[in-house]
Amino acid sequence: MTQHRLRFGVLGVGRIGKIHAGNLSSQIPGAELAALSDVFPEDLAAVAAQLGVSKTVSDYRDLLQDRDLDAVVICTPTHTHYQIILDAAAAGKHIFCEKPIDLSIGKIQTINEEVRKRGVQLMVGFNRRFDPNFEKVREIVAAGKIGEPHVLRITSRDPSPPPENYIRSSGGIFLDMTIHDFDMARYLVGSEVTEVYAKAAVLVDSVFEKAGDWDTAVVTLTFENGALGSIDNSRKAIYGYDQRVEVFGSEGMVTVKNNAPNTHVYSDRTGIHSALPLNFFMERYKESYLKEMRTFVDAVERKQPVPVDGNDGLMAVVIALAAAKSAREQRPVKLTEVYQRSLSPCQIA
Ligand SMILES: NC(=O)c1ccc[n+]([C@@H]2O[C@H](COP(=O)([O-])OP(=O)(O)OC[C@H]3O[C@@H](n4cnc5c(N)ncnc54)[C@H](O)[C@@H]3O)[C@@H](O)[C@H]2O)c1
Numbered sequence: 450m451t452q453h454r455l456r457f458g459v460l461g462v463g464r465i466g467k468i469h470a471g472n473l474s475s476q477i478p479g480a481e482l483a484a485l486s487d488v489f490p491e492d493l494a495a496v497a498a499q500l501g502v503s504k505t506v507s508d509y510r511d512l513l514q515d516r517d518l519d520a521v522v523i524c525t526p527t528h529t530h531y532q533i534i535l536d537a538a539a540a541g542k543h544i545f546c547e548k549p550i551d552l553s554i555g556k557i558q559t560i561n562e563e564v565r566k567r568g569v570q571l572m573v574g575f576n577r578r579f580d581p582n583f584e585k586v587r588e589i590v591a592a593g594k595i596g597e598p599h600v601l602r603i604t605s606r607d608p609s610p611p612p613e614n615y616i617r618s619s620g621g622i623f624l625d626m627t628i629h630d631f632d633m634a635r636y637l638v639g640s641e642v643t644e645v646y647a648k649a650a651v652l653v654d655s656v657f658e659k660a661g662d663w664d665t666a667v668v669t670l671t672f673e674n675g676a677l678g679s680i681d682n683s684r685k686a687i688y689g690y691d692q693r694v695e696v697f698g699s700e701g702m703v704t705v706k707n708n709a710p711n712t713h714v715y716s717d718r719t720g721i722h723s724a725l726p727l728n729f730f731m732e733r734y735k736e737s738y739l740k741e742m743r744t745f746v747d748a749v750e751r752k753q754p755v756p757v758d759g760n761d762g763l764m765a766v767v768i769a770l771a772a773a774k775s776a777r778e779q780r781p782v783k784l785t786e787v788y789q790r791s792l793s794p795c796q797i798a
Contacts, residue, residue, distance in 0.1 A: 466524030561759035572755035573762035596700030601678035606686035
């Protein structure tokens, strides 16, 4: 007997949509890539031809009418997520949505309430939780092997800034870029953030200033369990995608270095040389995108809760909004200033 495969539609076939569509089309036995949607016909046709998908629509609502479609993967620009999620939930589709769910706490709360009422799953694309290196860090911290966590350090620098139109619709550095690090902070330490102190600057490109944004940031976090954290971001590291993590505690420390395409070390009279880090998220986090989608498919199939849910999507946005307020007002901001709900207990497994 052949197993029923869940039928997926991918909405938006840009940078991240292509990755998820590619994984769903051939890498996940329980899933079938049944349809694609994008407002740009040329890109849509090219991706459909490459992946052998015959159903393509420019208006995603046409795709939601397909009764045989089980789930959608939302990879459209952030400002479109809210309406698409509400429409997908109303159509009874399970939803995987790229980060951030939305930029407004009120809208995310509406989304979370709606998906609960409609009985559909919502998983948020915090893929770094599925990176094998960072999973190991979480495992070590959760097992108590470093004792009580005292200090978290995350370095997260992109190799080059995104295009100007992306910057303008992204929500800004904290909601677009640091949001991954805020989620990692909660996940790795296993405690909610209670206060944020952020400094931000434009040091890379004046296009960020024109968009009312920053390209460089340093954020200090305070966690509910007393631990402290620091995150540093840049939109441009000339040596490539810089993704390092350290958790230090009473009984030890765990660190993750950058991944490189190879580990050779060449020494000569001028110095000791090795490969640059993998260049960007498509390469560095390739495995994590596949694993997060496998996890989503599995959760939908087994009707089990997803590991990164709407509350995780909400909390990362709350931290990001507090960070933006902190950077603007040049003072520490407690999360309760932007979000009133009690923050404990932390739900992270
Ligand atoms: N998890 C990650 O590592 C990661 C990486 C990149 C982007 N993202 C997130 O994914 C989302 C998309 O980012 P991107 O970099 O792929 O952007 P992108 O601009 O490369 O792609 C977005 C695509 O959506 C299409 N689109 C726009 N409106 C649409 C609509 N109403 N219906 C269907 N298609 C529509 C656009 O034509 C475009 O092809 C953003 O929310 C971003 O924050 C996540």
